[in-house]
Amino acid sequence: MALLELKVNGQEVRVEAPDTALLLDVLRERLALTGAKRGCETSHCGCCTVRVDGMAVHSCVVLAVRCEGKAIATVEGCGDGMELDRLQRLFLEHGAVQCGYCGPGMLMAAQALLEQNPAPTLDEVKKGLDGNLCRCTGYTPIFDAILAYGRGE
Amino acid sequence: MECKLIRPADLDEALAAREQYTHDALPIAGGQSLLVMMRNRLVAPAALIDLEPIEALRGVEVSSAGISIGAMNTCRQLIASPVLGEEVGVLPVAARQVSSTAVRNLGTIGGNVCHNEPGADLPPALLALNARAAVRRRANAREVPLAEFFTGYFETVLEPDEILCRIDIEHPPAGAAGVYLKHAISPEDLAMVGVAAVVVPDGKQTGGVAEVRIGIGGAAPVPLRAARTEAALKGAVLDAETARAAGETAATEVDPPSDPHAGADYRRKMVSVFVRRALLQAARQIEENGHGAA
Known part of the structure; x- marks a missing residue:
């Protein structure tokens, strides 16, 4: 076991976990942050996407110990718990969420994209979300929401 | 059985761990394939040797001899490197086509080459660039042309006490x-x-x-x-x-x-x-x- 010192959504936390614990397991099982979803667990679906030092990563294939000293951001850090942030609001307005399982990962991947590229084209949005599957929406509402964010809506 | 994590401070410590554990431990680079293989119970190492802390496996160096790419460079870093774009543009072009954004953010050139999964994007580009693998074990070093590096499905010439440290490429001829x-x-x-x-x-x-x-x-x-x-x-x-x-x-x-x-x-x-x-x-x-x- 290892004692990890992590910084999640701006908050310092200390948590005990197995040496080779995956970030997804630490977030969900030890820190009760269940926003990042357990999907394929093989880095294909992107339901578990979080940001580590700004980069979108699939937390099912990240060793938690490697995140020490880095800033981890999950969907729980969006908005303030009561109010949605602008990107979340646009997801809602465009119907970008149906069953909702991909939503947290989509939001984190979109955040990472928009931070690097504040006004992406449709092709850039598609490339930025290429690690995230959605089986409900057909993607168009998700792309629309992100494009609207880029237009400053 | 819990898998142990060995975090060497430098290459010498990592090579010592390789020599000590041989088949019982696997080096972990970006982890984007290895952690999936472990999840699927295809491999079950007693320990992982974490290559992340090792400075000698990082960076891109350019000299008159050519370009030397540390094995721990991620696809994201290959894509962002101006010098690679200028010198060996086909490599970042291939790196852009590896899997998804999240995987490119963490997946490394060394991991991609050593995993040797059929259909991986970097090996064809590296082969066409006449790349060579700089391999170390504790007692010695060797250089293997990439054309001789791959031996079979998911198999390479790498011995269980060795680590792929760098990928070396000669400057391509002018106008190529x-x-x-x-x-x-x-x-x-x-x-x-x-x-x-x-x-x-x-x-x-x-x-x-x-x-x-x-x-x-x-x-x-x-x-x-x-x-x-x-x-x-x-x-x-x-x-x-x-x-x-x-x-x-x-x-x-x-x-x-x-x-x-x-x-x-x-x-x-x-x-x-x-x-x-x-x-x-x-x-x-x-x-x-x-x-x-x-």
Whole structure:
């Protein structure tokens, strides 16, 4: 076991976990942050996407110990718990969420994209979300929401 | 059984751990394939040797001898490197086509090469660049041309006490052009067929080539160089007809697998198509630029 010192959504936390614990397991099982979803667990679906030092990563294939000293951001850090942030609001307005399982990962991947590229084209949005599957929406509402964010809506 | 994590401070410590554990431990680079293999119970190492802290495996160095790329460079870093774009542009072009954004953010060149999964995007580009693998064990070092590095499905020449440290590439000849084309059902998939071509113009006539190097992935148990095709193109003039003939020759050099995505015959046919396209694209690059960057 290892004692990890992590910084999640701006908050310092200390948590005990197995040496080779995956970030997804630490977030969900030890820190009760269940926003990042357990999907394929093989880095294909992107339901578990979080940001580590700004980069979108699939937390099912990240060793938690490697995140020490880095800033981890999950969907729980969006908005303030009561109010949605602008990107979340646009997801809602465009119907970008149906069953909702991909939503947290989509939001984190979109955040990472928009931070690097504040006004992406449709092709850039598609490339930025290429690690995230959605089986409900057909993607168009998700792309629309992100494009609207880029237009400053 | 819990898997132990060894975090060496430097390369010497990592090599000592490799020597001590051999088959019982696996080095972990970006983890984007290895952690999936562990999750699927395909491998169950007693320990992982974490290569992340090791400075000697980082960075891109350019000297008169060539370009030396640390094994822990991520695809994201390969794509963002201005010097790689300028010197060996086909490598970042291939890196852009590896899996998805999240995987490119963490997946490394060393991991990609050592994992040797059929259809991986970086090996064809590295083969066409004549890359060499700089390998270390505790007592000594060796250099392996990438064309001799891959030995079978998911297998390489790497011994259980060795670590791939760097990928070394000589400066491509002036005016060379490099192309990587990937054929896959979805762009995030592994390539059914991936073809990289580096074309060196002879500088005398339009389409005239001094040398061509072709790397092919996904179409044999290992990524390979199309040696006979290359030999046939030496000194040729690259036009539609020679490119077509080269594609057909290349199709006879591969030994494609059949799987649910594509049958062997289809893959072989696609090798001829994509070799032809890659050669013609490279020729076009040379013509347009007067000097394409490889």
